[in-house]
Amino acid sequence: MPNSPDRRTFLDVLLGLSLGGLAAAAGYPVFRFLLSTRPETDVSTSVVAARSGEMAPGTARLFRFGTQPAILIHDASGEYRAMSAVCTHLQCTVQLRNDLGCLWCACHGGKYDLFGRNIAGPPPKPLERFEVRLSGDDIIVTRGGSRA
């Protein structure tokens, strides 16, 4: 019989399950979404490049800044300087060469001084400078001008 109690309850159960399923399908992603966390500092506009004491004076460290490599230089005088490590010639990654006393690009021998100014070889422009500040033990590099 079409409206027997069993059929009724079966339909109710079906209805409840399907609606419940849809509600869960809607609720679960929203729930997970709200629980998403994001890293404290945003990688593309500011990044903790190092902690004080990690780098000896007269050394440099390459780190990622957004989609680009950047270099943090710990000067012999103790000053920290950060700049883009992307060579302005053909975008290879530069490195510190203490024997040459400058930043050097392995691809075509371009040279930059420790302030990023292009001093020899093909590079037409200096390296883009970034701002460095110390916050406690952290050495934070930011792109000048914008706030995260």
Add this chain to the structure above:
Amino acid sequence: MPSRPERWLRDRYDLDTIGRVTVRKPVPLHRHSIWYLTGGLTLFLFVIQIVTGLALSFFYRPTEDGAHESILFITTEADFGWLVRSIHVWGANLLLGSVFFHMAAVFFLRAYRRPRELTWLTGAALLLVMMGFGFSGSLLPWDTFAFFATRVGTEVMRAAPVLGAFALRLLRGGEEITGATLTRFYALHVILLPLAGVLLVVIHLVLVQMHGMSTPGNRTARGTAPFFPHFFLRDMVVWVIAFGALVTLALLKPEGLGEKANALSPAPAGIRPEWYFLFLFQMLRLMPGHLGGIPGEMIVVGVTTVLGAAWLLWPFIDRAEDRRPRYVTALGIIALVAFLFLTVMAHVTTRV
């Protein structure tokens, strides 16, 4: 035998009256009853927008530096962020479509007749609120397209006489589109318009409940059914299908994000507003630069003002009691066809 919670409530509140206008509200059943579902659909989609919008607001940052980046995070890194965002964007489109559809149904069924004039007015206000939601929301991702589309969209206001330039400055927060514009569009989208929207929806629903459902002039109902559960089940069918459609659109055509807006870059080709503004956009494009000494834009503003006023005050223009006057049908069809034609024309003549 009433349950304990029910007895507790009955002791304090007149549940019978409340029940009469809500749960047990009689809904007339006739050939055109199905159009009653358009209102419920619109309400359902509005609620979805509020829920997804609230979720997004947990991560969105309304500043020039943070906006694009936070949307990028939502779309690419947050768990199901792409889904929540895509539902919100597609939901907006479906909501606007539903609002237009509901309005067309109400128009052709002449549900605005006495005594329901104010219901029409609140509904018209809601349409404007929804379009405001769409306009303000589309700037928030702060990508190239959003930026330039907003610039073009607000630029039109200059043509309005007397208050035009002032209104433009008020909306933009200055002469140009800047981070200040973004912040105030956010305030509009998240505070002012939701307040106005919810308030208007409540008033609109109360008015509908007070008068009951209107029946078309030339029909008599073959009976009524209580809203709950009979009509509500029908609402649910529509809602469930709408939900399915929304999820389908969100999964198959997720919303992307363009490059961060840069005021100094040249405007990309094919800038156009959201589809629900295209009919206005096309009217502007069709207008010649000058007509009899008056700038074309001003003519369009004038024409839209007149037409808009007529539309807003329509219940006071069409005061016939029962049968739908021929001219109403004609005007309705002309308006519908014109809207569709202008929208499609704008869409195919701008290549994005």
Add this chain to the structure above:
Amino acid sequence: MSRRVCEWVAALAALVVVAPTAAALDDKSTCIECHATYVEARYAKPVADFQHDVHRERGLSCDDCHGGDPALGMDDMNHKASMDPAKGYIGVPPPGGVAAMCAKCHADAEFMRRYDPTIPTDQAAQYAKSEHGRLAARGDRNSATCVSCHGAHGVRPVAEPPSPAHKRNVPALCAKCHADASHMKGYGIPTNQYAEYKTSVHAALLLGEGDLRAPSCADCHGAHGAAPPGVESVPRVCGRCHEVNQEHFEQSPHQASLEKFGKPMCISCHSNHAVHAPSDTMLGVADGAVCVKCHEAGTSGWTAAKEMRAALDSLSSAIVEADAGIARVRGQGMAMDESLYDLREAKNALTRARVVIHRFTPEPVREVVDPGLTVARAVGQRTERRIADVSTRPRVLIVVWALVAVAVAALLVRIRRLS
């Protein structure tokens, strides 16, 4: 009679025009007073030009180069008194004497120190050893002398753009003679250098973009001691700017070949004047490659060229694929920052590899290419996985629509039951 009147009228007219010029040049000087009144441009032009001369700014005048005494013959315009050989007057020197005239000061370090302590003073010595100098010494009027390049009376320092010897003007300056077939007749050297140079990437930089780091004729040939570099010097001369290429070349089999047979030099593959931006097409054994110009099919050099080109190609196509994958993924709203960052390494490897091929052996090239390949392939795989992830999304729809269908069906049945 009328002729004399005309002459005087003409002279007066010239005076009116040139007098201000003369007035500007102070110090009573017969040279200037007389020459300024000449109608013939040939004699009046030096005065006009000298207005802008750097020597004038330093307080020098006609007699400092040409000799004579400008103070004499003032009253009666008697040029013979001032242009007196007894007073050291030498007039216009013959081609072989121009260098000596200029060298009187410019080769004197102590003298020049008074005006510019850093200015070189070896120009005359270099010039004497150059082909231009030797020909001029023999009286050849076609050869270049100091004034051919620096001008005679309107000399500006070479660093200033108006100077004909300013770096950007040098190619056109040399071309004035060296591109003129009739001028160069009999010397047995080509005249197409300027035409070829203008097509080069060096010219595009120097003349097009005004980049003074790009070479003009003088940078490779010398200025005062102008001569083409010797065969074995070519890598070193090019290497002045193209250091890394030179380093690799000197370690390559081509260096030994250059010392033994006099080829190949840089210019054998890259041309001397028509130096164009290189491309991968130049390397290998296919059409358009330069290696096959010397290496016959099947020889070890031919094989090496083929292998090096294959290495470059494998890396560049892996990069293209990875880039395309990233673009596809980005279009679907997924951040690919990390992949882009990683792919840089592959792109850098390709840039380096294109320099390392100047070792002309496949092993060093492969050493640079292989790590890049690994990275590019890893990035490609990562994007493929992301795309695969996205393509599973529509499968969820099946579940959703199943639920929708069941719910709608149950609702419709309920509705029917109620009515």
